[in-house]
Amino acid sequence: MSGWLIIAGLGPGDEALVTDEVRAVLDEATDIVGYIPYVKRVAPRDGLTLHASDNRVELDRATHALEMAQAGKRVVVVSSGDPGVFAMASAVFEAMETGPKEWLDLDIRVLPGITAMLAAAAHIGAPLGHDFAAINLSDNLKPWELIEHRLRMAARGGFAMAFYNPRSKSRPHQFGIALDILREELGPHTLISFAKSVTKPEEEITTVTLGEATEEMADMRTMVIVGSRGTKRIGRWVYTPRSAS
Amino acid sequence: MSGWLIIAGLGPGDEALVTDEVRAVLDEATDIVGYIPYVKRVAPRDGLTLHASDNRVELDRATHALEMAQAGKRVVVVSSGDPGVFAMASAVFEAMETGPKEWLDLDIRVLPGITAMLAAAAHIGAPLGHDFAAINLSDNLKPWELIEHRLRMAARGGFAMAFYNPRSKSRPHQFGIALDILREELGPHTLISFAKSVTKPEEEITTVTLGEATEEMADMRTMVIVGSRGTKRIGRWVYTPRSAS
Incomplete structure (x- = not known):
């Protein structure tokens, strides 16, 4: 055989x-x-x-x-x-x-x-409708400093971002640091969505501004999607226009 | 109804x-x-x-x-x-x-x-196995200068990259400029894969180094995936280690 x-x-x-x-x-x-x-x-x-x-x-x-x-x-x-x-x-x-x-x-x-980020994006609207970066926020296999650097580079490039493994019990506070960096780079009005247990019966989606976001909004079952500065709401939807800069 | x-x-x-x-x-x-x-x-x-x-x-x-x-x-x-x-x-x-x-x-x-980048990545190995950025190289809806800026930010962040719409008949030479920027930022040894007509009967996959890459290797049916500096070959496969920095 x-x-x-x-x-x-x-x-x-x-x-x-x-x-x-x-x-x-x-x-x-x-x-x-x-x-x-x-x-x-x-x-x-x-x-x-x-x-x-x-x-x-x-x-x-x-x-x-x-x-x-x-x-x-x-x-x-x-x-x-x-x-x-x-x-x-x-x-x-x-x-x-x-x-x-x-x-x-x-x-x-x-x-x-x-992949989770595309299922989450579909249920949020089209937040990854323009250039975007996918980042694993866990520092199990890379130094946290590198994650901070990548957040800054992605923000300065105007990328929307999808975060895998945003927060776990063993590292509850790093996500708060990530939010601080994002607020510093993108301002308080940029949109951030939290998609919990996406496509499962208990799915829950919340969108707030970076100014309103807190670290408790994410856990290991959450896919986090951060818009670019061009990302908008329309009705219950969040989307990034194709021409966003 | x-x-x-x-x-x-x-x-x-x-x-x-x-x-x-x-x-x-x-x-x-x-x-x-x-x-x-x-x-x-x-x-x-x-x-x-x-x-x-x-x-x-x-x-x-x-x-x-x-x-x-x-x-x-x-x-x-x-x-x-x-x-x-x-x-x-x-x-x-x-x-x-x-x-x-x-x-x-x-x-x-x-x-x-x-999405095409994930089908292409699967057939190449796991080139997007770590943090990565997805970039549309068409300047129909954004200025070319912004694309250049995003290439540099993604390269400096150590992201692998997937390019949609890398090259068309109406803009045959911009992809060559993108390759020059990538060589400048990532050196000549970083791997780049070209996946043509991915998952279709005529699928064709080629991996070379940035030093060997030429603009003719891409067309509108091609998904281009650029590794990070950590991206490697093993046998016929290309992959980015989970701990790549």
């Missing part, structure tokens, strides 16, 4: 946002690998082994998936959203760097998914 | 990348509005009117869609990729600004899709 490894995106939560391409490989897989809540989204069936692991063990998980593919299994590594956006695709390639050369010849594919 | 307006993303081309959510509304629609090649992707059927229009008439198209929804039609405005990324969602909200107040009460929804 010839094994393969596919890194697939399950979208942000709503099953109607999973692509047929991803569904098809889930049906053919012998093994599913991923973070516990994402593996739970795959229906159990005969012949399918579910390997759920905890957060922050991405490299171990990737190595395990590569080993199984090399042994002839048909392995799908599942990510929420899109696997190439702050998710498992990079972790698999990182793991390949430390493994045997034969891994380079494995049949590997990455299948895109609807 | 109660009308509605949905702005939906058809994904980059492969029908297996259209979401069920989008398929369902296409089945319920009375009218499809969009740019000719995207409307062609919707199968004709009894009771469905296809309104295909040329490029660069986005506001007229959006206004027409709003008028039909107000008149009780079930209208889907189709975009390639994701409607919120350099596509029709912002145009619809812009058109609402100039229309009657009643448009604010219309039943409007935006449905996300797989």
